[in-house]
Amino acid sequence: MNKIVELQNVTFTYQQRTRPSVAGIDLAIAPGDFVLLTGATGCGKSTLLKMLNGLIPHESGGTLTGRILIGGQDSRQRSIAELSQQVGMVFQSPDDQLFSTTVYDETAFILENTGMAPAAIASRVNETLRLVGLPDKQDASIHALSGGQKQRLAVASVLAARPKVLALDEPISQLDPRGAAELLAVLEELNRQQGLTIILVEHRLHEVMPLCRRVLLMQEGRLVWQGTREEAYEQAPLFEHYGLRMPQPVDICRLLGVKTASAQVEDAVAAVAKAYPVPWQTSQPRLDSLDDPALLSEPAIEIEQLSFRYERKGQQVLDAVDLVIPQGQFVALMGNNGAGKSTLLQQIGGLLKPGQGRIRVIGQPLTGLSRAVGMVLQNPDLMLFNHTVTQEISFALRQQAAGFTWSPQCQQLVDDLGLTTMLDDFPLALSRGQRLRVALAAVLASRPPVLLLDEPTTGQDIGHIKDIVHLLQQYTRQGGTVLFCTHDAEVAARYAGRIIVLCQGRVVADGRPEAVFTQEQVLHAAGLKAPAALKMARQLYGGTALTVEEVVDYVQQKCLGGSAG
Numbered sequence: 001m002n003k004i005v006e007l008q009n010v011t012f013t014y015q016q017r018t019r020p021s022v023a024g025i026d027l028a029i030a031p032g033d034f035v036l037l038t039g040a041t042g043c044g045k046s047t048l049l050k051m052l053n054g055l056i057p058h059e060s061g062g063t064l065t066g067r068i069l070i071g072g073q074d075s076r077q078r079s080i081a082e083l084s085q086q087v088g089m090v091f092q093s094p095d096d097q098l099f100s101t102t103v104y105d106e107t108a109f110i111l112e113n114t115g116m117a118p119a120a121i122a123s124r125v126n127e128t129l130r131l132v133g134l135p136d137k138q139d140a141s142i143h144a145l146s147g148g149q150k151q152r153l154a155v156a157s158v159l160a161a162r163p164k165v166l167a168l169d170e171p172i173s174q175l176d177p178r179g180a181a182e183l184l185a186v187l188e189e190l191n192r193q194q195g196l197t198i199i200l201v202e203h204r205l206h207e208v209m210p211l212c213r214r215v216l217l218m219q220e221g222r223l224v225w226q227g228t229r230e231e232a233y234e235q236a237p238l239f240e241h242y243g244l245r246m247p248q249p250v251d252i253c254r255l256l257g258v259k260t261a262s263a264q265v266e267d268a269v270a271a272v273a274k275a276y277p278v279p280w281q282t283s284q285p286r287l288d289s290l291d292d293p294a295l296l297s298e299p300a301i302e303i304e305q306l307s308f309r310y311e312r313k314g315q316q317v318l319d320a321v322d323l324v325i326p327q328g329q330f331v332a333l334m335g336n337n338g339a340g341k342s343t344l345l346q347q348i349g350g351l352l353k354p355g356q357g358r359i360r361v362i363g364q365p366l367t368g369l370s371r372a373v374g375m376v377l378q379n380p381d382l383m384l385f386n387h388t389v390t391q392e393i394s395f396a397l398r399q400q401a402a403g404f405t406w407s408p409q410c411q412q413l414v415d416d417l418g419l420t421t422m423l424d425d426f427p428l429a430l431s432r433g434q435r436l437r438v439a440l441a442a443v444l445a446s447r448p449p450v451l452l453l454d455e456p457t458t459g460q461d462i463g464h465i466k467d468i469v470h471l472l473q474q475y476t477r478q479g480g481t482v483l484f485c486t487h488d489a490e491v492a493a494r495y496a497g498r499i500i501v502l503c504q505g506r507v508v509a510d511g512r513p514e515a516v517f518t519q520e521q522v523l524h525a526a527g528l529k530a531p532a533a534l535k536m537a538r539q540l541y542g543g544t545a546l547t548v549e550e551v552v553d554y555v556q557q558k559c560l561g562g563s564a565g
Contacts, residue, residue: 003069004164004197005029005052005087010066011221012047012056016429021047023221025066031164032195034188036208036229039218040243040461041433045169045201046092048218051075052167052199054083071164084110088158090168092432092459093379094150103129103145103153104138110161124160131194132156132186147337148179152186159190165197166190170432172207173458174378176336176487178527180207187211203461205239206247206490206532210263217242230261243463248490248532248548255552265532269539276559281541298363300450300481301325301348306357307505308343317343319505321357325483327449330476332496332513333485336527339502341485342378345452348483349375362449374448378455378485380439384427389419389438392427396442410445416471417441418464433459440468444475451475453484457491469495493517493531493546501526514544 007027013020022044029035037045050056057064058080068075070086091097100106107128111121129135132152137145145153151171159166168187172180188211190196202208209215215232217225219242225235232239236246236254245251249268253260260271272278301323308318317340325331333341346352348359350369359366361373377383386392393410414420417437422430427438436459444451451472457465472482473495486492492499492513499516501509503526509516517523517530518538537543537551541558545551 002030003028004031004071005199006067006069007048007051008067008069010051010064010068012051012064013062014047014429015061016426017062020221022051025221025223027216027223029165029197029199031197032191033197033214034191034212035197035199035214035216036205036212037199037201037216037218038203038205038239038244041203041459041464042431043218044221045218046431047221049089049167049169049199049201052083052165053087053089054078054080055089084158084163085161086163087165087167088161088163090151090154090158090166090171092170092173094147094154097154097157098142098150101141102138103134103140103142103156106142106153107156107160110157114161128156128160131159131190133182146179148175148182151175151179151183155183155186163196165199167199167201169201170203170459171200172202172204174337174455174487176527177489177529179337180204180487184208184211203244203459204488205244206263209233209247217244233261233263243461245462245490249536251548252533252536252551255548256555265535265539269536272536272540272555276555278541278555279558281543281554297326297328297479299324299360300327300329300362301483302358302360303348304358306344306347306354306359308347308352308355317505318347318355321505321507323500323507323510325481327362327481328476328479329481329498330473330496331481331483331498331500332492333483333500333502334487334489334492334526334528335502339526340505341502342454344502345375345454345483345485348450349373349452351375372448373450373452374443374446375452376436376440376443376454376456378458380432380435381428383439383442384435387426388424389414389427389430389441390423392438393442393445397445413441413445413471416467418467431459433461433464436460437464437468444471447475447480449479450481450483453482455485455487457486457488465491487528489517489529489531490533493534501528513546517546518544 007025010022010025011020012022039045051068054075070083075083098106100109104125107125108121111124132155134152172183187198191198200208209229212229215229216223233250239246247263249265250263253268253271256272258271258275260268303321303323306318306321309316335341347354350366361370384392386395419437427435456468476482496513499513500507509519509522517534531546533548533551534546537545
């Protein structure tokens with residue numbers, strides 16, 4: 001096989017860690033391939049990616065053994081500047097790599113550093129921005145771009161140098177479904193039309209697997225499985241074992257004993273309908289009320305006519321928002337990038353002052369930061385500043401009570417969040433998903449009555465998502481209130497008792513998950529998508545099931561009788 005990337009028995013251990021993050025990796029990638037690299041949080045995916053453009057070993061302290069060959073050349077013998085012409089790297093957050101003021105300047109920067117003539121630079125920038133779908137944004141300020149546009153610009157800023165390989169670290173993790181679909185369409189086009197080799201790190205298999213041709217699965221620094229996309233679909237239990245979720249149509253077909261080589265809803269529906277005479281559902285559940293026992297509780301959060309803009313004459317980010325969230329409720333806040341979700345959380349958290357309107361928390365007017373509200377920011381790095389995980393959690397508790405000592409409750413919390421083996425580690429040396437769980441542990445340890453979480457599923461495999469959700473459900477059963485932002489429709493549909501949708505700063509939907517996700521026009525306007533399980537249920541039998549299990553149970557009960565399963 002012709003190889004553009006080759007790793008030969010590669011092992012790497014960071015200076016701050018006692019265990020290798022990558023161990024004994026042997027890997028070869030052919031030119032023009034589209035590779036998905038996946039695995040549980042902290043398994044070493046991002047570390048392996050950093051080896052491809054020389055960040056490891058040239059800029060990361062640690063010990064590297066084995067050989068890394070890029071285009072047949074040993075990465076140790078080439079500088080990062082030389083390697084970046086072979087491998088372009090796009091980080092998880094575009095803000096980590098965008099630093100110019102305009103779209104044109106950002107795209108042109110790498111070309112200017114190579115000494116290219118201005119006329120040639122202008123031509124290359126025009127061509128590159130066209131490739132990523134930003135041809136009319138040359139003069140736009142980077143700060144005026146949406147999250148999806150920023151991510152496409154990050155791709156353009158490395159693509160301008162015409163690398164042979166594009167390596168991307170969870171590029172859709174912070175994007176709404178519409179932005180994610182736009183970026184993935186760009187990647188598919190670059191791979192198919194330009195022959196660009198793409199290596200994509202991602203947990204959201206249901207979004208990216210239909211595009212890739214080859215799948216690599218890592219666990220604890222090792223490559224434990226590799227094969228084609230179709231072979232991966234047949235290994236669903238293995239992926240589930242390692243905390244990963246297959247596309248819902250694939251899981252539904254597998255559990256019903258139906259073969260499908262596609263994750264498309266229409267293909268899966270056709271395969272199931274061929275095998276099972278599924279009867280149409282004649283009665284529909286009520287979708288017009290929440291029917292949540294928590295509604296009988298006292299309000300935890302009361303918002304009246306809340307409006308806010310960041311600049312006096314700027315865009316209205318929140319527009320006359322009215323909400324009441326009772327104590328004990330588990331609420332998902334959804335909407336497209338820029339809808340106002342994070343701004344609303346920061347208002348409730350006391351980080352921003354309302355332009356107009358009022359907020360009350362646990363019956364008291366909110367005038368600033370409150371001990372009644374704990375908040376986990378979208379970027380956990382902004383919350384971590386101690387030398388060890390233990391110190392990070394202990395610091396928060398010492399602010400609550402003098403003479404604090406580590407308690408069994410603290411130990412149970414870190415056990416539940418999968419942090420037990422990391423207590424002595426430097427928090428900022430952990431993976432992004434692990435850092436987020438450390439920040440969550442530090443906030444949750446003090447048991448605030450109201451907990452706000454901004455994209456808590458970012459960078460998390462489904463195993464850790466379940467652990468986090470289980471912990472939060474326990475918290476709400478004990479009277480705590482959770483409001484979390486998410487773009488993950490499957491998580492919101494399965495776990496939230498209530499979904500609030502924002503669009504252009506206004507509440508456009510508020511109700512039970514099955515009520516919200518059946519409002520197609522609202523979802524489209526808000527840049528959201530219903531879970532694939534719901535789409536299958538509606539096409540198969542006119543149902544409103546939200547999960548894989550509900551669809552499978554209906555088909556088995558109606559077609560096989562009560563003895564099914």
